[in-house]
Amino acid sequence: MSDRYTKDRKVGEGTYAVVYLGKQLSSGKDVAIKEIKTGGFKDGLDMSAIREVKYLQELSHENVIELIDVFSDVGKNLNLVLEFLPSDMEVIINDKSLVILSADIKSWILMTLRGVNHCHRNGILHRDLKPSNLLISPTGQLKLADFGLARALGSPNERFTSNVVTRWYRAPELLFGSHHYSTAIDVWAVGVIFAELMLRTPYLPGKDDNDQVVVTFQALGTPTEKLWPGVSHLPNYNNLVMYPPPSRQELRNRFPAATEGALDLLCGMLILDPNNRWDTAKCLTYKYFVESPRPTEPESLPKKVP
Amino acid sequence: MVELDWNNVPKDMCPVCKTDKYLSPEIQFKINPECYHKICDSCVDRIFSLGPSPCPYPNCGKILRKNKFKTQIFDDLEVEKECDIRRRVLSIYNKKEHDFASTEVYNKYQEEIEDIVYRMLYKIDIEKTEEQLKEYSIANKQSIRLNNARRDQEYEKFIRLQKLEKQYKSERIRLNRLIVQEQTNLKSLEKIKAMDQLQESSEEKDPDAVIKSVKESMKKQSSKYKKQLEDLHKKYKRQKEAIIKNQQSSSKKNQDAALRVPFTPFDGDRLSPKPYHLDPSKYKDPYLEKMVSDVQFKAGGYKLDDYYERSLNEAFTGLNCFIEEEKVN
Numbered sequence: 052m053s054d055r056y057t058k059d060r061k062v063g064e065g066t067y068a069v070v071y072l073g074k075q076l077s078s079g080k081d082v083a084i085k086e087i088k089t090g091g092f093k094d095g096l097d098m099s100a101i102r103e104v105k106y107l108q109e110l111s112h113e114n115v116i117e118l119i120d121v122f123s124d125v126g127k128n129l130n131l132v133l134e135f136l137p138s139d140m141e142v143i144i145n146d147k148s149l150v151i152l153s154a155d156i157k158s159w160i161l162m163t164l165r166g167v168n169h170c171h172r173n174g175i176l177h178r179d180l181k182p183s184n185l186l187i188s189p190t191g192q193l194k195l196a197d198f199g200l201a202r203a204l205g206s207p208n209e210r211f212t213s214n215v216v217t218r219w220y221r222a223p224e225l226l227f228g229s230h231h232y233s234t235a236i237d238v239w240a241v242g243v244i245f246a247e248l249m250l251r252t253p254y255l256p257g258k259d260d261n262d263q264v265v266v267t268f269q270a271l272g273t274p275t276e277k278l279w280p281g282v283s284h285l286p287n288y289n290n291l292v293m294y295p296p297p298s299r300q301e302l303r304n305r306f307p308a309a310t311e312g313a314l315d316l317l318c319g320m321l322i323l324d325p326n327n328r329w330d331t332a333k334c335l336t337y338k339y340f341v342e343s344p345r346p347t348e349p350e351s352l353p354k355k356v357p
Numbered sequence: 358m359v360e361l362d363w364n365n366v367p368k369d370m371c372p373v374c375k376t377d378k379y380l381s382p383e384i385q386f387k388i389n390p391e392c393y394h395k396i397c398d399s400c401v402d403r404i405f406s407l408g409p410s411p412c413p414y415p416n417c418g419k420i421l422r423k424n425k426f427k428t429q430i431f432d433d434l435e436v437e438k439e440c441d442i443r444r445r446v447l448s449i450y451n452k453k454e455h456d457f458a459s460t461e462v463y464n465k466y467q468e469e470i471e472d473i474v475y476r477m478l479y480k481i482d483i484e485k486t487e488e489q490l491k492e493y494s495i496a497n498k499q500s501i502r503l504n505n506a507r508r509d510q511e512y513e514k515f516i517r518l519q520k521l522e523k524q525y526k527s528e529r530i531r532l533n534r535l536i537v538q539e540q541t542n543l544k545s546l547e548k549i550k551a552m553d554q555l556q557e558s559s560e561e562k563d564p565d566a567v568i569k570s571v572k573e574s575m576k577k578q579s580s581k582y583k584k585q586l587e588d589l590h591k592k593y594k595r596q597k598e599a600i601i602k603n604q605q606s607s608s609k610k611n612q613d614a615a616l617r618v619p620f621t622p623f624d625g626d627r628l629s630p631k632p633y634h635l636d637p638s639k640y641k642d643p644y645l646e647k648m649v650s651d652v653q654f655k656a657g658g659y660k661l662d663d664y665y666e667r668s669l670n671e672a673f674t675g676l677n678c679f680i681e682e683e684k685v686n
Contacts, residue, residue, distance in 0.1 A: 109674065112626060147506075148509075150503060150506045150507065165623065165624055168623065168626065169626055172627075173667075173670060174663065174666055174667025174670055175667075203667055203671070204663050204664050204666075204667040205664065206664055206668075207645050207649050207659070207661065208648065224656070224658055227656075229653070229656065229657030229658075231653060231657040232658055233657070233658045233659050234663065235658045236658075279656065280655065281652040281655045285653070307498065325657065326655070326658050328658070332623075332627075340620065341620055345620070346620075
């Protein structure tokens, strides 16, 4: 291994990996090295690591984290060499000293949608979109990261688990326990992130899985058979309190800074029925992105001053 | 013994412990914006250290907290009160002139602010006014936050400018002093030197020429410092401009770039040609289609075509890639 990369210092630790900051010796570039813990797993490698390698090597896009290399070292540990990205959206949203303009939000959502569109175009579901997984490069480019839950679109006789995506960003079909969902779940997550950027506080913060259902439908209305054909046949569709869908004026009050175009896009991404929910192509071609103000150039987006 | 008149407490005396400025000159008075009653520092410590307590003035009864006590800035309590109210109102009504379409609207806005301050100060319609303030703060939550953040940034900029100016001034004074000192030093030195030279020089050297050369070398020395001073001035101007421009530059740059490049929603990620062509009308899989027609699939948003796409993609990805060749390159 170490003839090509150095491991300088530990920057983070997750359940299945330790992340180091290192350098690629051939180019002198900073890289993040994700060392997969193999010791504890009797059944071989952790699933997330396999997924991460499998799907990242298929993708190459400005707004998706780059998998530079994979190697195993003496201890038979698997190491993923990834682009080093020092910041993420969660940090930016929570740093109240930063002023976020509507043009900045537009730019971030645009980059997120481009990244997600690239995944979907290649038949890959990310399944864990949330602000802390949207990393920011030193030049301001936003990149999707953490493909540990990603998977390819499967054949109809595969049953997907509905226990994916961090709770606050979980689409209604997942809340109802559907086993056959599609790219629409990622669009929903982007919609919730969009709302969070405008509010600068989580939009649908459910305390537990049941509360998430309540919070989601309080904000966006309870789906009915009329709004979403077939919804009542989904596994967890029972004992629901019926909330009316929000009126346009209520949404305007909730998002006072949003323009009509921004609200349209937000509503499009948060349509309850996944069959009607906008796909990434429709979102990207929507007039919100061409109307004034123009999205901020990535280099001039607000970032945390170290 | 004379009873203390609580409504008219002597100026330099704490009515609680009866200490006055004459006996303890270091006494400090604090007030609390709840009721603006004056209490000395040690009494505040004594009474409020254990948590909120009622104001010791009779017939006041307001519950006060220690962390809200502050030093009085203005002699006149009315002025103090007004400043506090004004600060509070202005942190909510914080729009600037350029946020308005016309000066008239802006003037009306200012009038509204003055009305609120006046009513709060003289406790006229206090509940209605508070309500109005609250309503405004909810309706304009985001713009208030934005404007406050802007004001903070502006203030920070101001502080940075001030610091820079201070630094510049002290450096300039230092250099100026050096110049003067060097000049006096040189003068006395040159005097001695000139005398020596005049003494030693024989008839072949013209005394005028000697004095001239001495003067020249003197000038050279001091001009070195002068140049440093000029450089310093230039540097200061440059830094000052950089700080002032700081905020505008980013937005301006952005506009320029936007004008040059037309907007492309997919940033070139849509048109890459696929190595295959799927005609959905010709490909039918009755087994899968029957399966997908189930309500569970429909309601979950499952799309069979996406799966076909993915499968074809998987099948064709990697064709036409020659890893050995890529490695060589």
